[in-house]
Amino acid sequence: MVNRLFAINWISFFLWFMLISFVIIPFGGVIDMSTAFVTPLLITQALNLLIDTSLPIIFRRETLRASKLAKKIMKANPAETLLALSEYHSSFENLLSQSPSSRSLAFETKIELQMMTPIRIPYLEEALEVSIPTLEGFENQNYFMTADDVLEESQLPLYNAFPDYLRMVIQYGYVVMFSVVWPFCAMAAFANNVIHIQNSFYKLVLLRRRPVPRKANSIGQWEKMLFITLFLAIFVVVGLICVSTGELEYFISECTALERFNGKDFSMGPEFSCLSISSRFIVALVLEHVAFLIVYMLMDFISDTPASVRTSFERKKELIRRAICGQAAPTTPKSGSSGIQIHHGAKSFETA
Incomplete structure (x- = not known):
C-alpha cells in the first residue's frame, strides 16, 4: 500500500517538473528554468503549508468557541437546559424499544449533570478503592477535564503518520533532484519543515486522539522509498546537467563563445548547435556511472551504527562469550572506578 501511494504521489508532484525539464525546454520554446521551477515549487509548498497549518487552528478555535458558548448557555439557564434535555430524550422514547420503561426523568437529568461534572482523581480513588498514580509537579494544578471532554477526545480521529512521512520524502526529492536548478531549494525545504514540525506537534496534542506508544526498529517501507x-x-540530476539547464555548455569553449551565453538575454537551457545529442548522451552515461560509484562507496564505507555503539556491542558480546566459556575477561583499569564481579560457577572475573 505504501509503495502504491508513494508512486501515485511521486508522479503527481514531479510529473510537471519532468515535462518541463525533458520535453518542453529541450524541444519546445525558451523557458527560464529558475522561473519554471522556483515559482511552482514555492507556491505549492506555501499553499500546502497554509492548508496544513491554518485549517486545523481555525477548526480548533471554532470548536472551543462553540463548546464555551454551549457551557455558558447551560450555566445561565439551567432550568431551560434541563427542559430541553427532557424534551430531547422524550422525542426518542418511541425509537428506543429496548430501553427500560422505568427510566425516569430524574435519572436522565442525573446522567446529564454528571457528564458536566469535572473528573477528580480523589473521587475515583475513593469510589474504586484503588491508588491512581498521577504526574507530580504539574505546573497547572487547576486543569481538569469533564466527562464531555473525555468522550469528545475519544472520538477524535487517530493520528496517521503517512502524510508526514510522505511530505518528508517529497521534500527530500525536491532537494536532491532540483538543487542543481535552484541552490536555495534545501533552505526552503528546511524552513518549511521547521514550521510543519510545530504544526504536527499542535495537531498531535490537540486535534488527534492520544496515540499508543509503539516500539519500531526503523521507519519501515519509507527507508526503501528514500533509496528509490x-x-x-541521480538520473534526474544528470539529465538536468546534460540536457535541460545548459550547464554542460560552460565546459566547452565553442559554446561559451556564443552570444547567448555572454549577453543579457541568458536563460537556462540547452544549445544543441554546439553540442550534439550523442555527445550529451556519452557525458550523461559517464556522470551517471560516477554518481552511482560515489553513492555505493558512501553506503558501503559509512556504517549505520556509530563507532562507539559498535565498540560497546562487541565488548558485551565478548563478555558474554567468556562468561559462557568460563574464561577470564580482560580488565581495563580506570581511575576511581570499581569493578563488577561476574560469577560463573566456581570461577569469577571482573569487568571495568
Missing part, C-alpha cells in the same frame, strides 16, 4: 528517490535523483 535517491537513485531516481
Whole structure:
C-alpha cells in the first residue's frame, strides 16, 4: 500500500517538473528554468503549508468557541437546559424499544449533570478503592477535564503518520533532484519543515486522539522509498546537467563563445548547435556511472551504527562469550572506578 501511494504521489508532484525539464525546454520554446521551477515549487509548498497549518487552528478555535458558548448557555439557564434535555430524550422514547420503561426523568437529568461534572482523581480513588498514580509537579494544578471532554477526545480521529512521512520524502526529492536548478531549494525545504514540525506537534496534542506508544526498529517501507528517490535523483540530476539547464555548455569553449551565453538575454537551457545529442548522451552515461560509484562507496564505507555503539556491542558480546566459556575477561583499569564481579560457577572475573 505504501509503495502504491508513494508512486501515485511521486508522479503527481514531479510529473510537471519532468515535462518541463525533458520535453518542453529541450524541444519546445525558451523557458527560464529558475522561473519554471522556483515559482511552482514555492507556491505549492506555501499553499500546502497554509492548508496544513491554518485549517486545523481555525477548526480548533471554532470548536472551543462553540463548546464555551454551549457551557455558558447551560450555566445561565439551567432550568431551560434541563427542559430541553427532557424534551430531547422524550422525542426518542418511541425509537428506543429496548430501553427500560422505568427510566425516569430524574435519572436522565442525573446522567446529564454528571457528564458536566469535572473528573477528580480523589473521587475515583475513593469510589474504586484503588491508588491512581498521577504526574507530580504539574505546573497547572487547576486543569481538569469533564466527562464531555473525555468522550469528545475519544472520538477524535487517530493520528496517521503517512502524510508526514510522505511530505518528508517529497521534500527530500525536491532537494536532491532540483538543487542543481535552484541552490536555495534545501533552505526552503528546511524552513518549511521547521514550521510543519510545530504544526504536527499542535495537531498531535490537540486535534488527534492520544496515540499508543509503539516500539519500531526503523521507519519501515519509507527507508526503501528514500533509496528509490535517491537513485531516481541521480538520473534526474544528470539529465538536468546534460540536457535541460545548459550547464554542460560552460565546459566547452565553442559554446561559451556564443552570444547567448555572454549577453543579457541568458536563460537556462540547452544549445544543441554546439553540442550534439550523442555527445550529451556519452557525458550523461559517464556522470551517471560516477554518481552511482560515489553513492555505493558512501553506503558501503559509512556504517549505520556509530563507532562507539559498535565498540560497546562487541565488548558485551565478548563478555558474554567468556562468561559462557568460563574464561577470564580482560580488565581495563580506570581511575576511581570499581569493578563488577561476574560469577560463573566456581570461577569469577571482573569487568571495568
